Amino acid sequence: MMNIDVSAMRLLNRASVLNFIRDHKLTTRIAISEATGLTRATVSSLVETLMEEGFVEEVGYGVSNGGRKPVMLKFNADAAYSIGIDLQISHLTTVVCNIRGDIAYKNVRHLFNSPGNQKVDQESIVASIQMEAKSALEHVPHAPQGIVGIGLALPGLVNFKTGFVYHLPNLAISDWNVHDLLQNQFALPVYIDNDANCGVFAEYQKRHSPKSSIIYVNAGIGVGVGLMLNGQIYRGKDGLAGEFGHMTIKEDGAICRCGNRGCFEQYASEQSLLRYLEELHINIPKSTEKHSVLEQIIYESYLGSDLYAPAFDRLAAFLGIGIANIANALNPDEIVLGGRISMAYKFISDSMTTTFQHRAISRNREIPLVMGYVNGVAIGAAGIAMDEALFASPIAISD
Numbered sequence: 001m002m003n004i005d006v007s008a009m010r011l012l013n014r015a016s017v018l019n020f021i022r023d024h025k026l027t028t029r030i031a032i033s034e035a036t037g038l039t040r041a042t043v044s045s046l047v048e049t050l051m052e053e054g055f056v057e058e059v060g061y062g063v064s065n066g067g068r069k070p071v072m073l074k075f076n077a078d079a080a081y082s083i084g085i086d087l088q089i090s091h092l093t094t095v096v097c098n099i100r101g102d103i104a105y106k107n108v109r110h111l112f113n114s115p116g117n118q119k120v121d122q123e124s125i126v127a128s129i130q131m132e133a134k135s136a137l138e139h140v141p142h143a144p145q146g147i148v149g150i151g152l153a154l155p156g157l158v159n160f161k162t163g164f165v166y167h168l169p170n171l172a173i174s175d176w177n178v179h180d181l182l183q184n185q186f187a188l189p190v191y192i193d194n195d196a197n198c199g200v201f202a203e204y205q206k207r208h209s210p211k212s213s214i215i216y217v218n219a220g221i222g223v224g225v226g227l228m229l230n231g232q233i234y235r236g237k238d239g240l241a242g243e244f245g246h247m248t249i250k251e252d253g254a255i256c257r258c259g260n261r262g263c264f265e266q267y268a269s270e271q272s273l274l275r276y277l278e279e280l281h282i283n284i285p286k287s288t289e290k291h292s293v294l295e296q297i298i299y300e301s302y303l304g305s306d307l308y309a310p311a312f313d314r315l316a317a318f319l320g321i322g323i324a325n326i327a328n329a330l331n332p333d334e335i336v337l338g339g340r341i342s343m344a345y346k347f348i349s350d351s352m353t354t355t356f357q358h359r360a361i362s363r364n365r366e367i368p369l370v371m372g373y374v375n376g377v378a379i380g381a382a383g384i385a386m387d388e389a390l391f392a393s394p395i396a397i398s399d
């Protein structure tokens, strides 16, 4: 049996009332009481506290059901802010967001790392993250709750629960306790998570559809997948869930960074697009001061070149196959393509969708396959920090 004291019970009730108000555009005390099963007196007292804290506002009267007209309650998305930081190989994107993920401040800082396995300087990465977080703190709008947390999205294998980084392949970093290094620098709680988890959180947050299931395919130098299942990020036992980038889609296929052969990410990533160009004897453009190689390919395609179309088609077909495998396993509401490859969405979406619909079974064929939000990973990192700091159940329920 569960045994919790009165103040813990109040925290738990407060979290469920706050979550309910956040998830509904407008609501009433009666509706909250009916939905949560709490007495009207308890709801009134909790709403009072939440109004004092700036989370809830009264906004006029609703329609009466015979008795007095109910006072309408509205959630204040600007009651608190959080910082989200997305660490990629070449840059850090930092945002300050409100509770709904609207950006109040954004900055992109270039880092001087080149892709590949060359060792990068971990101390300078930490210093850059600190510097970015500190300047973000200076740009937080005035809010009743101020800033409540910092979220950091990392490209690789991380344990959200412990804050430990197992491996970031693109940065050649392993066994890194970056969470503790950062936490020592800030009075605010710091959270770290995998970038695909952050991406899926941002998509979920923007859709205002509690309990929905969204799959976020983060295709860049590698392929990671974020799983939002019934309104919860599914991270697995050690935080390693979603590594669909390493499902085998071709026996004896291209060798992967993980040591296996034929992994999905060897066929659906930025590197694989370059390999297709080589295989098809298409000249690979040089990077320019403004554009990386991938950006140059996309840029020329936008200008009307169809030189790269055959390579885009190969990439799109493999993306369609991999995504159909994931959809057939999980039957989500929606699938989102994010990451650097999504910049080429216009040139791959038709062929990717055709293959996807061919390989998906039954109703999975109808699952929408859409492009991710710009800056989604940074927004999601801020969102996860916000969610943990304000909305997570304050008590881990066990028997």
Ligand SMILES: [Zn+2]
Pocket: 245, 246, 256, 257, 258, 259, 260, 263
């Ligand atoms: Zn692999």
